[in-house]
Amino acid sequence: MFNKIACILFISLCSVVYSQKKISSDFDYKVTYNLHYTLDSTKLSDRKSEYMVLFLGDKLSSFSSRAKLFKNGVVVKGNTASTSKESITAFPYVILKNTKENYLAYTLQIVYNYFYYEQPSGLFDWKIHDEIKDINGYTAQKATTTYSGRDYIAWFTTDIPISDGPFKFNGLPGLILEISDTQNHYSFTFYGFEKLEPPVPFKINLKQYVLTNKEKLLEVQYRYRQDPFTYANNPNVKITPEVHQAYIKAFTEMLEKENNPIEKD
Template sequence: MKNYVLTSIFIILISHTGFSQKSLTDEFKYKATYQITWQIDSTNAESVQTEVMDLYLGDKVSRFSSRERLAGDSLLQARKKNPKEFSGKFKGAPQTEFDYYIYKGVGDGKLAFTQKIVKDNLMYIQDMDQFEWEILPETKEFAGYQVQKATTNFAGRNYIAWFTPEIPISDGPYKFNGLPGLIVEVSDDQDHYFFRLTDFKILKEPVPFEFDPEEYIATSREKLLYALAEYDRDPFAALGKVGITMKFKPGQKEKMMKEHKETLQKRNNPIELE
């Protein structure tokens, strides 16, 4: 196990999850693509951004992530296998605001949220059954599918979702699941977070997949958020603790930290408020 970047809080990251530490394999047979539109600053209606997110689905497991996160990791793996081929071409970290993976079905009714902080992969486990859905009679057509309305409350927000029984997969973007069909749209009642299905396809060739919990440091959601906050507080110090140093011109580091803090102040609207 690697040393966590902030040694003073390392000991509190380890958490008993009650989760079987066995690896599992599956094949992704379907791919659902979503566009997420979200408001970064809750006080600024103009602070809206969009990203592409992909949900890969197998018989047992699904994986949800930003396309940039997946592309960056794929490029990194290819670079490790053949460093000469990628010499001078590697661009570094992916350009995404959603630097995580969510795996549903990794245990009996469990999901895993994983995120890498500097060099360490952290993971917390939750029940998939977090949603008390109210299925309503209202229907409409969406991209050729008949869809039905449902509502729920999750992590401090009220959500409206539309799902289609025509795709009988009880899954959706982010942590959302549990409806009798694929979720094609879901948004909170303030439209601060809005997921919309833009494509659904059966993969011509199934993609082999393996999930190994031993690759992660087990923790809790609260402790992972704390670790992220500590990293955001001083990312240069966190990098320095793992031997990554940067050279700065006079005043450059202070300027970058000032800009970093100003950016963080505007990122005040996480999807989970509770």
């Protein structure tokens, strides 16, 4: 149930409607990537890393941080480490790619509220090059594209003829093993590929999510991260107005340092 603050945010999303989409799939493969990234463009040497996971089925894929899986009872059963360091992520989203209907859904949970927006899968105009190299025993071929203010170099392999990859990337005639923007601010490197036996069942009911657009979702996420106390409106949390303002100031300064998102526009 939406709390009072969430209801206000809900009303402000004037284009929001409830979707009727129910999606289910069996995931047959799991790909793990190591993401190296730089959130602060003024401190490019301050690079961080995080493991990201792509689950693949015949009609659906799911991409998220590995830490996110610690909270996912469908994919990881019996895990009680949701408050551990390993479950903390800078990338709380889950991206679903529906290969049959050619769209992707960017989903995000904010406290007890669930949001998503959709984009067509065909976001990328790829140019395939003749250059090849070996990546962990796979023959990989070079491809380049431009997306959301960044130029990218990707390496894909037809040894795994699945047209998918990390983040929103897809559309090549094989699995993307590596992809990096030319400034090396965001770099996904291949860590492992495995067949899941038995396949892992996955279900999601987007009827329980609020459908919005990218700009409005980022706006709500910013409001939450800047002032989580107001957003959550938890009556059990008692802080003075002075302390509250100090938290808002600290969180705002933190967000100002996250000035280098993977999508620039």
